[in-house]
Every structure is written in structure tokens, then in C-alpha cells.
Amino acid sequence: xxxxxxxxxxxxxxxxxxxxxxxxxxxxxxxxxxxxxxxxxxxxxxxxxxxxxxxxxxxxxxxxxxxxxxxxxxxxxxxxxxxxxxxxxxxxxxxxxxxxxxxxxxxxxxxxxxxxxxxxxxxxxxxxxxxxxxxxxxxxxxxxxxxxxxxxxxxxxxxxxxxxx
Numbered sequence: 054x055x056x057x058x059x060x061x062x063x064x065x066x067x068x069x070x071x072x073x074x075x076x077x078x079x080x081x082x083x084x085x086x087x088x089x090x091x092x093x094x095x096x097x098x099x100x101x102x103x104x105x106x107x108x109x110x111x112x113x114x115x116x117x118x119x120x121x122x123x124x125x126x127x128x129x130x131x132x133x134x135x136x137x138x139x140x141x142x143x144x145x146x147x148x149x150x151x152x153x154x155x156x157x158x159x160x161x162x163x164x165x166x167x168x169x170x171x172x173x174x175x176x177x178x179x180x181x182x183x184x185x186x187x188x189x190x191x192x193x194x195x196x197x198x199x200x201x202x203x204x205x206x207x208x209x210x211x212x213x214x215x216x217x218x
Contacts, residue, residue, distance in 0.1 A: 054216040055125045057173045065120045084119050090134040091208055098204065107192035111201060114177045118205065121173060122212045132211045141207045148203050168206070169213040177205040
């Protein structure tokens with residue numbers, strides 16, 4: 054699978070900013086048909102978030118991820134619920150083991166550098182942790198942020214793998 058670069062992410066972001074609400078709604082309808090397990094899981098989990106702005110952030114991140122993958126390869130096979138569940142549990146266990154002793158910046162950087170789509174994951178993390186925006190404050194609790202990083206790592210990895218098949 055081709056790497057999704059910051060240029061692709063910026064291009065997709067610019068396209069979204071120019072869309073009307075109806076166009077964004079149509080894209081979400083397409084996402085729900087193309088990747089129902091992913092969209093359903095993310096929307097279900099995001100409904101539990103404390104801050105309404107965090108729910109908007111999650112929808113925005115998922116839109117960027119799905120459109121970015123569509124930009125580099127159309128027709129990526131749908132991820133099944135079973136695939137997602139197995140991959141999510143594996144990823145969650147791996148992340149929990151890595152950060153059990155506390156945050157280690159070197160370990161985190163190594164994980165990012167070896168990730169299949171590092172720019173896309175960095176984008177998601179920047180939104181979740183409130184980095185680089187007008188307000189540098191996160192809309193997520195620490196627990197919510199960690200959960201959604203694992204969710205988005207899992208989604209990106211599965212889409213990348215399905216795009217290779």
C-alpha cells in the first residue's frame with residue numbers, strides 16, 4: 054500500500070473544508086456502506102465520550118482517515134467485525150504492555166516510526182491530544198485519548214493491510 058503522506062492528508066482536509074454539510078453527509082453514507090464495522094464501532098465508542106467536541110474530533114479524524122485511504126486506493130475490501138475485534142484486542146494488549154511502566158518517549162517514537170502509515174497516525178494523535186491547533190487543549194480524558202489512539206491504530210493498520218490484498 055502506498056504511504057499516505059502529510060500532503061495527502063492536507064489535500065483531503067482542504068477538500069472537506071470546502072464541502073457543504075450535505076456533501077459530508079453523503080460521504081458518511083458511503084463510509085457506512087463501504088466500512089460498516091469500522092464506522093459502527095467508532096460511532097458507538099464516540100457516543101460514550103464526555104465532551105461533545107471530542108465526538109466531533111473523532112468524526113473528523115475518521116473522515117480524514119477514510120478519505121485518505123480512498124485517495125491512494127479506491128475499493129479497499131471491508132473490514133469485518135471479527136477482523137476488527139481480533140486486531141483491536143491484539144493492539145490494545147500490545148499498547149498496554151508497552152506503556153505499563155509509564156510513558157516512554159523513545160518507545161513511542163519507535164512504535165510510530167515502524168507503523169505502516171505514520172503520518173496518518175500522527176495526524177490522529179495531534180487532534181486527540183490537542184497539539185498544533187488554535188487551542189492546545191485536548192477534548193479527551195487521558196483514558197479516552199488512549200482508547201482512541203488504539204482504535205485508530207487498529208483501523209489504519211487494517212485498512213492498510215486490506216489495501217495490500
